[in-house]
Amino acid sequence: MVTGLLITVTVLLVGCDDKLPFSFLSNNQELKVSPLAEQLGFSKERPLVMGMNTSYAPLQYVDNQGRPSGFDVEFTQILMRRMGIPFTFSPNHWDKMSPGIIEGKYDLGMLVYSSYRKELTNYSDAVFRLYYQIVYRKEDYANFDFRHLKGKRIAYMKSRPIGLMLKDAEADDYSVTDLAEAIKDLSEGKYDGVICYRFQAKYNIEQLHLNSVLTADELSLEPREYCYASHDSVLIACINAELKRMEEEGIIAEVYGDEVVSHFGAIEIPNWVWGLLVVLTFVFLIVFSVNRHLMSKRLRAAHQSLQVAYDQMAEKNEQLLIANARAEESTRMKSAFIKQISHEIRTPLNILSGFTQLLTHSGTVLSDEEKSDAAKQILESTDRITGLVNKMLELSEVSSEVVIERTDEVTSAQIAQQAVLASGIAEAPHLLFELKLEEGAEQPLVTNLRSAARVVELLLDNAKKYTHPAEAYLPQMKLEKKERATLIVSKGRFVIEDTGVGIPEEEKEHIFDEFVQLDEYYDGTGIGLTVARSLARRLGGDIVLDTTYNEGARFVVMLSV
Numbered sequence: 001m002v003t004g005l006l007i008t009v010t011v012l013l014v015g016c017d018d019k020l021p022f023s024f025l026s027n028n029q030e031l032k033v034s035p036l037a038e039q040l041g042f043s044k045e046r047p048l049v050m051g052m053n054t055s056y057a058p059l060q061y062v063d064n065q066g067r068p069s070g071f072d073v074e075f076t077q078i079l080m081r082r083m084g085i086p087f088t089f090s091p092n093h094w095d096k097m098s099p100g101i102i103e104g105k106y107d108l109g110m111l112v113y114s115s116y117r118k119e120l121t122n123y124s125d126a127v128f129r130l131y132y133q134i135v136y137r138k139e140d141y142a143n144f145d146f147r148h149l150k151g152k153r154i155a156y157m158k159s160r161p162i163g164l165m166l167k168d169a170e171a172d173d174y175s176v177t178d179l180a181e182a183i184k185d186l187s188e189g190k191y192d193g194v195i196c197y198r199f200q201a202k203y204n205i206e207q208l209h210l211n212s213v214l215t216a217d218e219l220s221l222e223p224r225e226y227c228y229a230s231h232d233s234v235l236i237a238c239i240n241a242e243l244k245r246m247e248e249e250g251i252i253a254e255v256y257g258d259e260v261v262s263h264f265g266a267i268e269i270p271n272w273v274w275g276l277l278v279v280l281t282f283v284f285l286i287v288f289s290v291n292r293h294l295m296s297k298r299l300r301a302a303h304q305s306l307q308v309a310y311d312q313m314a315e316k317n318e319q320l321l322i323a324n325a326r327a328e329e330s331t332r333m334k335s336a337f338i339k340q341i342s343h344e345i346r347t348p349l350n351i352l353s354g355f356t357q358l359l360t361h362s363g364t365v366l367s368d369e370e371k372s373d374a375a376k377q378i379l380e381s382t383d384r385i386t387g388l389v390n391k392m393l394e395l396s397e398v399s400s401e402v403v404i405e406r407t408d409e410v411t412s413a414q415i416a417q418q419a420v421l422a423s424g425i426a427e428a429p430h431l432l433f434e435l436k437l438e439e440g441a442e443q444p445l446v447t448n449l450r451s452a453a454r455v456v457e458l459l460l461d462n463a464k465k466y467t468h469p470a471e472a473y474l475p476q477m478k479l480e481k482k483e484r485a486t487l488i489v490s491k492g493r494f495v496i497e498d499t500g501v502g503i504p505e506e507e508k509e510h511i512f513d514e515f516v517q518l519d520e521y522y523d524g525t526g527i528g529l530t531v532a533r534s535l536a537r538r539l540g541g542d543i544v545l546d547t548t549y550n551e552g553a554r555f556v557v558m559l560s561v
Contacts, residue, residue, distance in 0.1 A: 034084025040235055042107075048087035050076060051106030053094045055178060058203045060110070062091050072110050075127070075255045083242055095158065095177065104231050108239075113225040116160065122236040125243055126225035127252060130197045132162075133216040135183060135205065143357070144193065144217050147373075155182040156195040161221075180204050187213050195219070220350040276385070277345065283389060299324070345388060348381035404538045406560075408449040413441045415449065416489045419456035425464045431483040431498075440491030445561045451535050452559055455543070458532040459496045459555050460487065466553065467500035483552075492541070492561035499552040508545040532557075 033043055042048045052060045052068055060072040068089040080087050090106060100106045102120045112130065113123050134154075136144045149169040156162045158175045166173035176182040179196055183204045186194050196204075201216040228243075230236050246252055299320060306316045355374045359366075366374065416435060420426055426433050467483035488495040503511060512533050533543045540560030545553070 032084070033086065036083055036238060037085040040085070040232070040238070042085050042087075044086050048080070048085050048107045049105075050080075050087050050089050051097050051100050051109035052089055052091050053097055054091045055094060055180070057180075057207070058199065071256050075252070076110075078251065078255065079239070079242060079246070082246070083238065093177070098229075101229050101231065106230075107232065108228060108230045108235065111227060111229040113227050114160075117229075121229050121231055122233045123225075124228040124236050124239050126227055127243065128226055128256060129223040130199070130226050131223045132195060132219040132221045133198050133201045134219055135186060135194045135196065135201050135214055135216045136192065137187065137189075137213060138215050139213075140192065146217075146219065152192040153190070154193050154195060155186070155191045162195055165221075180208065183210070183214070184208055197224075218350070220347050220354070277349065280345070280385070280389060345385060348384045351377055351381045402538065403540070404448050404451050404535070406447045406539065409444050409446050410449050410452075411442050411444055412489045412491055412494065412559075413437050415447075415452045416441075416456060416487055416494060418449070418453040419460055420487065422453065422457045423460035423464065425460045425485060428464050428468075428485075431464070431467045431485050434484070434486045436486060436488045438488060438490040441489040443491045445492055445559070447539060447559055451539055455532045455535045455539070455557055456487070456494050456496070458528045459494075459543070459557065460485070462528055462555075463496055463498040463500065463553070467498045492559040494557040494559075495546075495554065496557070497549065497552065497554045502550070502552050503545060505547040508547055511545070512543075 037043065037048075040048075052072065054062045056070070056072075058070050060068070060070040063069040068091060073089070076087075087108075092100065097106075097109050098111060098117065098121075101109045101111070102117070110127075111117075111123075113126070134144055134146065149166065149171040151170070151172065153172045153174065154166055155174040155176050156166070157177075157179055163173060163175065174182075174191065179194070179200055182191065182194050183196075183201075185191060187208070187210050194201075198216075198218075205211055205214050205216070228236065228239050230239075243252075302316055302320055306313055309316075355378055359374065416437075420433075420435060425431075426435075463485045467485055483499045485496070485498040488497070512529050529543075536543045536557055536559070541558045543555060543557050546556055
């Protein structure tokens with residue numbers, strides 16, 4: 001491989017030779033430039049400039065003949081040919097790619113999505129996801145212990161989340177620019193491990209003929225999205241439309257194959273863990289089926305009522321149309337939710353799998369402290385899975401319009417105290433919590449205590465999570481200052497304020513939709529606010545986001561009094 005070589009190769013998109021990653025037009029061949037290309041400002045005289053990494057094999061690199069090669073080159077050729085846009089490859093070193101796209105040196109490139117750059121450039125929908133692995137020498141470890149990194153020499157390609165994690169774990173971290181060189185150095189004992197993406201680990205180990213020396217294990221870290229990036233938002237919108245069609249036609253999987261595009265990789269998960277996942281899936285399907293059955297019964301009852309009360313025909317007919325639309329939406333949500341919950345459950349399953357293999361390995365000897373730590377993490381992972389199941393059960397009632405029975409005579413103060421206790425926010429070590437009881441908080445009102453307290457609890461959970469710095473989810477992160485959260489209570493009104501990350505005004509309604517999360521660095525299923533608003537409305541109230549509050553986020557819960 002020739003690294004650091006800067007070469008520009010103009011590729012006009014026409015028929016693709018199956019045996020080559022890209023093809024060239026001869027001088028007497030002509031490409032008809034599409035109206036879309038002209039609208040975007042591209043022509044044969046001014047082709048689209050596609051930046052590419054010279055050492056990102058096997059996705060993109062420059063081969064021994066100086067030609068752009070790799071899966072990305074082949075896929076981009078197909079994409080541009082379908083869109084009718086002539087383009088030029090501009091190979092460069094990897095750390096020049098992001099600045100080049102942001103500064104407009106390149107019209108287009110492929111990058112790992114970063115929240116730190118999202119305000120500076122435009123990202124397409126993810127082409128696929130990249131999963132992390134750690135590469136290490138077989139002779140050093142039977143299984144790499146990722147829990148104890150203090151003093152270990154770990155190399156990695158520049159990545160802010162990985163760098164923060166390694167510093168917090170007190171590892172000796174080395175940010176490298178040449179991954180192949182780092183893996184070669186690892187085989188010679190310079191490092192204890194190298195963190196990289198799955199496809200990079202496999203490719204470099206094979207290319208360097210180190211299969212007998214090195215091996216790799218999956219890491220329970222959030223996968224990263226691999227996208228097209230450009231300063232031109234219109235170009236990205238056009239690419240998104242074409243990517244959707246290519247995914248439906250199976251072209252993405254056909255080009256990249258299982259070597260790059262995969263889900264769980266080679267993780268060996270015990271049969272009982274798979275059984276647990278199957279049980280959880282069946283639980284959801286049962287809940288969904290019961291919900292559909294109940295919805296159908298309500299539709300039939302409404303239809304019979306229409307025959308008796310003809311004067312209410314218009315109102316009832318509208319209710320039937322709404323209910324039918326929601327039933328159809330529930331069918332669509334089934335597929336989306338299973339995909340989301342599978343991704344969310346992956347982390348606790350990996351932890352359960354890892355500790356199961358550790359505890360059952362015949363050659364492993366653990367201290368009492370390590371056994372205690374393993375038991376604690378297994379229990380926490382089990383609790384996390386249980387919490388997901390409970391939220392699934394709550395989510396099944398989100399689309400229900402049945403009013404919750406209100407027969408409990410309680411005070412707003414009692415509701416608040418029960419919610420604070422259930423959420424555990426008062427004991428959260430990273431923030432200062434204050435409960436303020438204002439005039440009317442001790443006056444009685446008639447509601448459903450359990451549902452009302454659950455509404456406030458979910459909002460307190462939201463405040464607790466998003467006042468916690470994303471980096472603080474890394475092991476033993478020391479916080480320099482504490483954030484604040486406040487619950488202000490009056491009769492039938494609860495105001496939850498925090499000094500966390502805040503919510504943009506344009507997202508004030510979107511955040512209440514299912515599965516919505518505005519920050520990739522926080523865990524969760526994105527259904528807490530959805531459930532909270534559903535419960536509040538079925539109690540005769542509502543929840544709104546106060547967009548005038550600029551110190552974090554402020555939610556206002558209003559219950560019927």
